[in-house]
Structures are given as structure tokens and as C-alpha cells.
Amino acid sequence: MAELMAAGEEPEILFWVGCAGSYDERAQKITRDICKILHHVGIKYAVLGTEESCTGDPAKRAGNEFLFQMQAMTNIEVLNAYNIKKIVTGCPHCFNTIKNEYPGLGGSYDVIHHTQLIQDLINDGKLKAEGGESFKGRKITYHDPCYLGRANGIYEAPRKALEVLDAELVEMKRCKSNGLCCGAGGAQMFKEPEKGNKDINVERIDEALQTNPQVIAAGCPFCMTMLSDGVKLKDKEQEVKVLDIAEITARANGL
Amino acid sequence: MVSQIIFLILTLAAIALFTVNFRKIIRNIRLGKDVNRNDQPTKRFITMMRVAFGQSKMIVRPIPAILHFFVYAGFVIINIEVLEIMIDGLFGTHRVFHGLGGLYDFLIGSFEVLAFTVLLACVIFFIRRNILNMKRFKGVEMTAWPKSDANYILIIEILLMSAFLIMNAADAKLQTLGAGHYITAGSFPVSQFLIPLLPNTENALIILERSCWWFHIAGILAFLNYLPYSKHFHILFAFPNTYYSNLEPKGEFTNMASVTNEVKAMLDPSFVPAETEPGKFGAKDATDLSWVNLMNAYTCTECGRCTSVCPANITGKLLSPRKIMMDTRDRITEVGKNIDKHGVGHDDGKALLDDYISREEIWACTSCNACVEACPVNIDPLQIIMELRRFAVMEESQAPASINAMMGNIENNQAPWKYSPADRFNWAEGN
Numbered sequence: 175m176a177e178l179m180a181a182g183e184e185p186e187i188l189f190w191v192g193c194a195g196s197y198d199e200r201a202q203k204i205t206r207d208i209c210k211i212l213h214h215v216g217i218k219y220a221v222l223g224t225e226e227s228c229t230g231d232p233a234k235r236a237g238n239e240f241l242f243q244m245q246a247m248t249n250i251e252v253l254n255a256y257n258i259k260k261i262v263t264g265c266p267h268c269f270n271t272i273k274n275e276y277p278g279l280g281g282s283y284d285v286i287h288h289t290q291l292i293q294d295l296i297n298d299g300k301l302k303a304e305g306g307e308s309f310k311g312r313k314i315t316y317h318d319p320c321y322l323g324r325a326n327g328i329y330e331a332p333r334k335a336l337e338v339l340d341a342e343l344v345e346m347k348r349c350k351s352n353g354l355c356c357g358a359g360g361a362q363m364f365k366e367p368e369k370g371n372k373d374i375n376v377e378r379i380d381e382a383l384q385t386n387p388q389v390i391a392a393g394c395p396f397c398m399t400m401l402s403d404g405v406k407l408k409d410k411e412q413e414v415k416v417l418d419i420a421e422i423t424a425r426a427n428g429l
Numbered sequence: 430m431v432s433q434i435i436f437l438i439l440t441l442a443a444i445a446l447f448t449v450n451f452r453k454i455i456r457n458i459r460l461g462k463d464v465n466r467n468d469q470p471t472k473r474f475i476t477m478m479r480v481a482f483g484q485s486k487m488i489v490r491p492i493p494a495i496l497h498f499f500v501y502a503g504f505v506i507i508n509i510e511v512l513e514i515m516i517d518g519l520f521g522t523h524r525v526f527h528g529l530g531g532l533y534d535f536l537i538g539s540f541e542v543l544a545f546t547v548l549l550a551c552v553i554f555f556i557r558r559n560i561l562n563m564k565r566f567k568g569v570e571m572t573a574w575p576k577s578d579a580n581y582i583l584i585i586e587i588l589l590m591s592a593f594l595i596m597n598a599a600d601a602k603l604q605t606l607g608a609g610h611y612i613t614a615g616s617f618p619v620s621q622f623l624i625p626l627l628p629n630t631e632n633a634l635i636i637l638e639r640s641c642w643w644f645h646i647a648g649i650l651a652f653l654n655y656l657p658y659s660k661h662f663h664i665l666f667a668f669p670n671t672y673y674s675n676l677e678p679k680g681e682f683t684n685m686a687s688v689t690n691e692v693k694a695m696l697d698p699s700f701v702p703a704e705t706e707p708g709k710f711g712a713k714d715a716t717d718l719s720w721v722n723l724m725n726a727y728t729c730t731e732c733g734r735c736t737s738v739c740p741a742n743i744t745g746k747l748l749s750p751r752k753i754m755m756d757t758r759d760r761i762t763e764v765g766k767n768i769d770k771h772g773v774g775h776d777d778g779k780a781l782l783d784d785y786i787s788r789e790e791i792w793a794c795t796s797c798n799a800c801v802e803a804c805p806v807n808i809d810p811l812q813i814i815m816e817l818r819r820f821a822v823m824e825e826s827q828a829p830a831s832i833n834a835m836m837g838n839i840e841n842n843q844a845p846w847k848y849s850p851a852d853r854f855n856w857a858e859g860n
Contacts, residue, residue, distance in 0.1 A: 193844040195856065202856040209857075223854040227843035235796045236832050237711065237818030239685045241839055243692040274681035279689065320797040325680025348738075351802050352489070355740040360796030364835035364845055368793040371745030378740075 175220040175256055185220035187212075187291075188258045190272065192265035193228050194395035200402065201264075201395035207424035208264055208288050214429055215300045219262075225252055229271040236361040243279065246271075250281035260284045262291045264420070266321035266394045267359075273326070287322055289393050289419045293331040296338055306428030309339035314422075315346055315387040317378070317401060318353035319394035332393050335419045339426055344385040354378050358396035379404030383414070390416045436518035436646075443650035450657035454727055457765040461720035466673040476807070477672040486805040490734070493557075496550040500586070503547035504664070507540050507593070514646050524600075527614035537615035541597060545619045548590040555583045565733040568742075570752035575660065575731055582661045589648045596641035598623035599634050606631055663730035667806045670728040673721055674807035679798045682815060685710070711819025714780040715761040718816055725808040726758035735800035735810055741793040748793035750800035750810035756785035757813060782817050791817045792829055 178185055189212065195205040212219045230245030249272075253261075261283050263269040273285035286294075295301035303309070314336055322328045329350045336343055348354045357367070357374025367373060379401060382390050390405070392398045401416045417425075466473075479485045484501065487494040516525045527533050558566050558579055566579075598620035603611035608631045628634060656662050687708065693700045712718050715726075735750035736742050742749050760781045767775045782788075794814045801809050821827045828836070835845045843850050 191856070193846065196853045197844060197846055197848045197856075202859055205856050206859065221854075221857075223857075224850060226853060227850070228839050228845060230839070232845050233836055233839055234682060235815075236828060236836065237815065237820075237822035238828075238836055239688045239710065239819060240692065240823060241836055243684065243688050244695070245839065245843070247692055247696055270678075270680040274678050275684060278684045320795070320799075321680050324798040324802050326678050352738065352799075354738075354743075355795045355797035355799065357740060357744075357795060360794050361832060361835065362795050365792070365829050365831040367744075368741070368746045368748070368789055370741070370793075374740045374744050374795065377744050 175222050175225065178220050179256060183218075184257065186218045187220075187260045187262050188253070188256075189219050189221050190229075190261050190263040190265075190268050191221055191226060192263060192268045192395065194399075195264040196226070198395060198399070200398060204395065204398070204418040204420050205264055207418070207420045207429070208262075210424050210429040211288075211292065211295075211301070211420060211427075212262075214427060215295055222252065222256075227252075229268045231267040231271040232361045232364060234271070234275070235359070242275075246276055246279050246281070250276055250279055253281055253283065258283060260286075262286050262288055264288055264395070266319040266325075267396070270321040270325050287328065287331070287393070289322070289332040289335055290328065292419060292423050293334040296334060301423070301427070303338045303340070303423075303426035307425040309341040309389070309422065309426055312339075312341045312388045313344055313386060314339070314341045314389040314391050315344050315382055315385045316349070316391040316393075316419075317346070317356065317382065317397055318350060319392070319397050320353070320355050320359050322393055323353055324351055332391070332419050335423055336391060339422070341389075344387060346381050346385055348381060354381065356394075356397040356400035358400050363396050363399070373404075375400035375404040376407060379408055383408065383410065387414060389422070390414060391419055391422060392416060393419050430521070433519060433521050439647065439650060440515070440518070443654055447653050447657070450654070453765055453769075454657055454662075456768075457761050458720050458723045458727065460716045460761065460764060461718050461723040464719040464721055466721060469676060472676055473672045473674075476674060476676070477668055480674075480805070480807055481667040481671040484805065486803075486807075489803075493554075496553055499543075499546040499550040500554075503543035503550075503590075504586075506543055507547070509536070510540050510593075511646070511649060514642070518646060523610050524612065524614050527612060533614060534616040537597070538618050541594065541617060541619040544590045544593050548587055548594075551583045551586045551590070555580065555587070558583070565737045568733065568736060568749055568751065569747070570749055570755050571731075571733075575755070578659050578661075579731070581655070582659065585648065585652050585655070589645060589652070592641040592645040592648065594620045595623060595627075596638055596645060599627055599638035599641065602627055603631065603634050603638060606634070608635065660730045663728050663806060666724065666728040670724055671807045673724065675809060675812075679801055685819075709820065710823035711821070712813070712816035713782050713820045713824070715757055715764060717820070718757065718781075718813060722757065722809070722813050722816070723761050725810075725813075726754050726761060728806055729754040729758065729808055730806075731755060732805070734803040734805065735808070738799040738803045740795055740797060740799065746789075746793040747787065748790045753786060753790070753810045753813050754808060757781060760785050782820060786817060788821065788827070790814075791821070792832075 189208065191205050194201040227249055228245050229249060230242035234242035261272060266287055269285060269287040292301065316332055316336060318329065355374060356378055390401055392401055398416060398418060405411055405414050405416055484498060487497055513526050517523055557563055597617050600611060601617045601620060602624050604613050709717060731751055733751050739748060739750050767777050791814050796811060798811060801811055838845050838847050842848060
């Protein structure tokens with residue numbers, strides 16, 4: 175972003191990568207695929223790079239409002255300084271926080287999640303599913319991330335991205351507004367679970383595997399970790415792939 | 430005349446007692462912190478009509494939804510009959526509305542059908558709760574009282590509807606006998622089947638008809654006064670509760686204004702925050718919660734839809750959103766009782782956090798909003814959990830060690846993991 179600014183240019187959209195997308199090895203792949211999609215359709219985008227910083231989401235859900243607002247205000251200062259108007263995020267938690275909680279602190283932007291971007295591109299005819307891996311007839315089940323689904327009512331965008339693949343879309347019993355959490359939300363990602371009789375991600379994977387999928391589609395880097403761990407635990411890594419919507423889209427287009 | 434006076438005294442006493450207890454609940458709710466929920470009145474009204482009046486969120490589970498609709502519609506419509514009973518009771522008349530003729534016959538007939546469906550639904554509900562052993566009606570919070578409370582409600586409703594139908598049957602038989610003031614009025618599509626079971630003498634029938642009449646109205650007045658002590662209070666509070674429910678996206682948590690001032694002052698030394706009264710961050714006791722949280726607690730009818738979809742509860746953790754609501758209600762009721770006994774400001778050394786809700790419960794939440802989505806009357810258990818977490822973290826610095834580590838990482842490295850901020854852009858170099 176700093177380079178673009180120095181050249182006196184403004185991006186059409188800022189890609190907010192997020193901490194998982196920046197540091198987590200698995201999520202980094204998704205980040206690169208989102209970039210490939212943006213590049214493929216010729217959108218002029220920018221990233222903040224080292225100027226990006228945690229949105230404060232995990233701190234806020236853990237109850238640390240101080241830390242959240244410190245992060246938020248620092249980020250808002252950076253975003254406003256670059257005169258950012260539109261943001262696409264790679265993570266539903268970043269998406270929810272910037273979209274819903276930043277405006278009250280002085281940061282109002284048009285924020286979309288990457289699955290919404292993909293849906294828009296498909297609707298505008300700029301993105302298809304051709305020239306790459308064929309998903310035709312493959313069984314895909316989609317896991318709704320809580321902070322995209324229930325938290326913000328976005329259920330159709332990710333499904334739209336899968337529909338164009340001509341794949342066989344199968345829903346889990348608990349889906350959309352009734353979707354079961356992967357177990358990572360509310361800062362659970364960063365702690366051991368409380369005492370119980372099962373891990374939440376295992377409960378979810380059991381349900382996902384009941385649909386006999388070849389691909390479990392995700393839209394959140396935290397869900398990705400939880401679901402991948404679950405598949406690993408069930409020793410199904412060979413038969414079942416956990417892929418982000420962005421990865422599936424990039425693959426289908428041979429990017 | 431004597432019976433009219435007894436009726437008047439009974440009715441007035443019941444209304445007076447209910448008013449006293451109702452006002453106590455309102456007072457208790459007002460112990461909560463202020464929060465503005467007076468914006469967007471049209472949207473709020475529509476939400477109330479859709480969710481409370483239209484029962485839109487019940488449909489998710491069709492069987493209980495249909496049964497519940499029978500009871501709901503039956504109870505609301507049959508209450509028109511109560512108006513007639515009131516007038517008859519006060520003025521010594523009998524079936525005062527019979528002048529409506531055909532319409533009256535139609536009304537009484539439909540009341541009978543509704544009474545029967547209410548009765549049937551309550552019997553099925555009773556079987557579901559006590560014989561079918563459904564998981565939703567169990568759990569740590571479903572102790573002796575909540576279980577009895579649910580059964581009392583069902584039994585009272587079954588008895589009230591039975592009395593109504595037997596009363597009509599006796600009346601119908603008296604009408605055919607041409608007894609006294611029992612003028613021919615009403616139609617009896619359900620109670621006609623009870624007539625053969627009734628005694629044949631006029632005296633016995635009159636005693637039966639009168640006892641059922643008195644039992645029915647006295648039962649309704651008693652039930653009214655049972656409401657403030659019961660989960661059944663939802664029949665009243667479902668309406669304001671949905672009206673004042675959160676209209677923002679569920680993922681949006683409130684930004685604490687008190688914190689904003691401090692953070693602004695920290696980032697910009699020249700910023701002078703407006704004087705605000707010092708309060709604590711988050712909630713330790715029920716009185717630290719907002720009045721909406723407390724109204725939620727009084728509205729909860731302990732159906733357990735929240736708990737049955739909670740990922741933590743499903744996987745055997747201690748957390749149960751229903752328990753959060755029940756604990757909040759129990760605690761604020763206790764605080765209210767303390768005020769009645771000792772006056773305002775009495776400290777009983779107890780609090781919602783730790784004495785009712787444990788740390789283990791609040792830290793098991795994934796903030797997934799499934800409980801909020803599931804509640805048929807828009808109760809928000811998540812907000813209470815978050816307020817308790819805020820207190821634990823900001824007032825006590827008592828979070829699980831790994832959460833503290835995560836927050837330390839954000840402070841030092843601007844990411845929840847221990848990576849160097851300088852490496853944040855390294856993803857661009859991989860393949």
C-alpha cells in the first residue's frame with residue numbers, strides 16, 4: 175500500500191489479509207489464492223503488508239475491550255491515512271470486526287468477505303470455472319463460519335461460488351443459520367477446550383463425513399485449522415480435502 | 430348476592446396481588462444498567478409482531494411449534510370467554526352474551542374446539558417432558574423446581590380446560606332439562622360427548638356446573654398469580670422482550686464508550702475525555718448487566734433450544750446458555766428480595782459470577798451465536814457471557830493462561846501468535 179501511495183495511486187480495493195492469512199502456513203496458501211483471483215480479474219488491489227495489525231477480534235471476544243480498541247484505533251488511523259474505501263478480507267472474524275465494530279470508532283468502510291467478492295465476480299461474468307481442475311460431479315459440503323453466517327447473515331455467497339463448479343453440493347444436517355461452530359470462535363482458537371466428552375471440531379467433522387464428501391469447503395482460516403485437524407484425526411486425509419472457497423475457485427480457473 | 434361479593438373480592442385480591450409482584454419484577458429489571466433500545470420503533474414493532482405474535486422462530490421445530498400454537502391460540506382466544514365469566518360473576522347473570530345468538534353459538538363452539546386442542550397439546554407436552562425422556566428437558570440446570578414448574582403449568586392448563594368443558598356439558602344437559610335460568614345458548618361440539626357421563630338429577634348437575642364455573646375462574650386468577658414466580662411469565666414478556674431485542678448484526682458486540690475515552694486519551698495526550706461516572710468494566714453481579722439482559726432472564730421459559738444447539742454443551746462442557754439465563758433470573762430475584770428485606774445497598778456477599786455462574790462456563794463459549802439464533806423470543810445469553818468475561822479480564826486480569834498469552838502477543842507483536850511483525854508480509858514470498 176505504501177508503494178502505491180508513494181506512486182500517487184489509489185487501489186480499487188484493499189485486501190485485508192489477517193493474522194492467520196499472514197502467518198499460518200495453511201492460510202498463507204489461501205491468501206495467495208485470493209491474490210491470484212484478484213490479479214486474474216484485473217482488480218487493482220493493495221495490501222498493508224507490515225503495516226497491517228490484528229483487528230483486535232480475539233481480544234474483544236475474550237473480554238479485553240482495552241486491547242481491542244487500541245488495535246482498532248491504530249488500524250483505523252492507518253486505513254484512514256490511506257483513504258481506504260473498500261476492503262475485502264480473507265477471514266470472517268476480520269470481516270465482522272471491521273464491518274460492524276470499527277464504524278463506531280471512526281472507521282467506516284465498505285467491507286466484504288472474499289466469498290462475497292467471488293460471488294460478485296461470478297455474477298458480473300468476470301469469473302467462471304474454466305481452464306483448471308474440474309470439480310464436476312464431485313461431492314462438496316460447505317461449513318458455514320459463524321461470523322459469516324449467523325453473525326452477518328451471509329449464507330448464499332459461498333454457495334454461489336460452489337454452484338458454478340457443477341459439483342454435487344451436499345448440505346450437512348446442521349447448516350446455514352443452524353450451522354455448528356468449528357470450535358475456534360470466541361478466542362477458543364488460542365486455548366485448550368474446557369473439560370467435556372468430545373472436541374467440537376470432531377463433532378463437526380463426524381457430521382461432515384456423514385455426507386460422504388470429497389471436499390469440505392471452508393471460508394475461514396480458523397475453521398480451516400479445526401476441520402483439517404478433525405479430518406487428520408479421523409485418518410481421512412487421503413479421501414477428504416478441506417479447501418477454502420478461494421482455493422477451490424483458483425483451482426477451477428487454473429490459477 | 431353473596432356469591433357476587435365473594436367473586437368481587439376474589440377478583441380484586443388476585444389483581445392486587447399480581448400488581449404487587451409484577452411491579453417487583455419491573456423494579457428488579459430496572460436495577461440493570463441503562464441501554465437505549467428506543468430507536469427504530471417501526472422495525473421493533475415488526476420484529477415483535479413477527480417473532481412474538483407470529484411465533485416465526487418456533488417453526489424450526491415443527492412438532493412443538495404446532496402444539497405450542499394450539500396452546501397459544503387457544504389461550505388467547507378462550508380468554509374472550511373470561512370476559513363473559515367476569516360479567517356473569519359480578520352481576521349474577523348467566524351467559525350474558527347469549528343475546529348474540531348465532532354468533533354466540535359459533536363462539537362457544539370454537540372455544541370448545543380450542544379448549545380441546547389446548548388440552549390435547551398439554552397432554553402431549555406432559556408426555557414429552559415426563560415419559561419420552563427428551564434430552565432438551567434435562568441438564569444440570571433442570572433441577573427439581575424447574576421440572577415441577579413446567580409440570581404445574583401443564584397440569585393447571587389441563588385442569589382449567591377440563592373444567593371449562595365439563596361446565597359446558599353440565600350446562601348443555603341443564604338446558605335440555607329446561608332447568609331454571611339455564612336458557613338455551615351455545616353449541617357444544619366437544620362437551621356433548623361428556624353429557625352421557627354426567628349425573629341425571631338437576632341438583633347434581635347444577636352443583637357440577639357451578640363448581641366447574643368457580644374452579645375455572647378461580648383457577649385463572651390463581652394462575653395469573655403463579656406467573657411471576659414461574660417460567661410461564663414468557664406469555665407476557667415475550668412481547669416487550671422481542672420489541673426491545675437487538676436489531677444489529679449478531680456478530681457486532683458493543684464498543685464500550687468508557688474504554689473509548691481511555692484509549693483515546695492514551696493515543697492522543699491532548700484528548701480530554703468528558704467526565705463520566707466511574708463504573709466497573711463488565712459485569713460481576715446481575716445488577717451490572719443491562720435492563721435488557723435482566724428482562725431476557727425474566728422472559729426465558731427454559732425451553733432449552735439454546736442449550737441444545739450450543740457447541741460447548743453438545744460436546745459435554747459445563748456451559749449451558751439456558752443455565753446462564755436461569756442463574757441471572759435467580760440472582761436478580763435474590764437481589765430484589767434483599768432490597769425488600771434490608772433496603773437498597775445491602776451486600777449479601779454474593780454475586781452472579783462464581784456464586785451462580787462459574788468461570789469454567791464462561792470460558793467454554795465460542796461466541797458462535799447459535800443460542801441467540803435459536804431463542805424463539807430473541808433472548809441473548811451471549812451478551813451476559815461477554816459481560817462476565819469483560820469483568821474477569823479487565824477488572825481482575827483473570828483469564829486462562831493461554832488467553833493471557835494470546836493477548837500479550839497482540840500487545841507486543843500485533844498478532845495473536847508470537848511472530849515478528851516484520852515477518853507479516855512473508856506470505857508473499859511463498860508458493
